[in-house]
Amino acid sequence: MSETKGVYLRGTGVIGWPLASLLLLLQNKFGGFQVFVEPYRLQKAEIPQILSLLEKGAKIVDDGTNGVRTFFPEWISKEDAVAKSSVLCDSSPPGIADKRKSEYSDPIYNTIRIFIAQGSEHSFGPQFLYPDSVSLLEKELPRFIHVSTCNTHTLAGILRPFYEHSPKELPSLLEEADFFVIRRDADMAKNDPHVTGPLLVLPESETGTHHGRLLNEVYRELGFQIRLGSSSITINSPYMHLIRFHLRLKREIQREWLVSKIQNDSFLSTTELVSTNSIFSSGRDRGLYGRIFSHAVFPLSALEVLGKEVRGYAATPGDSNVHISTIFAVYRGLGLSFGPETEAFLSGIVLKEV
Known part of the structure; x- marks a missing residue:
């Protein structure tokens, strides 16, 4: 070399x-x-x-x-x-x-x-x-x-607690994943115009919007695929993307187990905040260079575990994750x-x- x-x-x-x-x-x-x-x-x-x-x-x-x-x-x-x-x-x-x-x-x-x-x-x-x-x-x-992309990092971060050593373990536990990506429209550092109301992001493949396709491209490089779907809208906010997820599993899990897995991942964050502007502001106030750097921020109060179903939200630190x-x-x-x-x-x- x-x-x-x-x-x-x-x-x-x-x-x-x-x-x-x-x-x-x-x-x-x-x-x-x-x-x-x-x-x-x-x-x-x-x-x-x-x-x-x-x-x-x-x-x-x-x-x-x-x-x-x-x-x-x-x-x-x-x-x-x-x-x-x-x-x-x-x-x-x-x-x-x-x-x-x-x-x-x-x-x-x-x-x-x-x-x-x-x-x-x-x-x-x-x-x-x-x-x-x-x-x-x-x-x-x-x-x-x-x-x-930043949202691909967040989608992968949402699923990472469901395997132990390798993403290839996901199909053994995950039956299906559905993601709804609520996109912020313009980065705060740019002079881009805002949309005036929710704007649909159109589906482009059998997985829906490009978000699901990109996640499966990551997994395809590793030699497997998962069943997933994604949809998306863009809203007039400059702060953070927010992803609503609904997962169907092949066996029941406990909420405490999932929270522990999220908290023990070095590159995932949790919060008790319930708005993306508050999450963004916390990063601006406390983070290095005003950024959060984790792949996803999970509002724990919105995390639901119902046996084989998991529902919740994850915010995307879009310019740092x-x-x-x-x-x-x-x-x-x-x-x-x-x-x-x-x-x-x-x-x-x-x-x-x-």
Whole structure:
């Protein structure tokens, strides 16, 4: 393996900025790599967030067209930064990474062992979600992967308490799962317009909306499928997605057993709050960088266990619950051990009680 130990990040928005910040925290705590950040079409209003990354130790990249040299006297060229890197994370606006995939065959990227895209870049590569699909990266390292969407992380988090060691155990207990995804419309950090009322998200396959299809894509990579359905609406809220779930099981369980399984999962959270604005606000007030980082937040007062039926809600920390998956993939690409210290540090940033 090359001695190159750099992570090259493209994009500094609601996904890229906290990802860069977390990697810089890990770099400062454990060492082992450098972090290069390439802003996407840098605007003057974005200078403070770039300065915060520079203060943490990032190296800012000018690609010749993104305007970095206009605002910053010290920068590194894209060619030099890529040459020092073995992992590339593309956190640019939706659809950009898919369009760049052919660009990544250029010889300038020969040092890159793995390209990682975020969210809805479905033609980029197989989906990855930690810890559920960790086996995908334990085999020969894929050249391209895309980290699952925030809601896919939450759907997988809803089901994770129902197996002990591997998601492949799910079919032995789970008869059927139905998910209703209540989507927030515009991220608070963006100037997108709000919808004026509930807007239907149309079904697109036998599983319903794309949410169910994406979850089964994760499981298909692991060699199995489950019976599920999903539906969705978008509402005029800027805070969090909220998922209503209804599960039918093959045997009866106790509510205490399920609550214990949720609470003992390092990447799931519980709450006594009953509104997404309150959950969001708790994360803003108490979380690192104002974020929650868990895959799902379960309001325990709404959790119903009726023998073989389970009903409840889980809120999606939409701009933060993908990052630990990405960091695991980064470590694999760098050839660094994702050992107990690293995992303990990352589980420690999760707000277990929101």
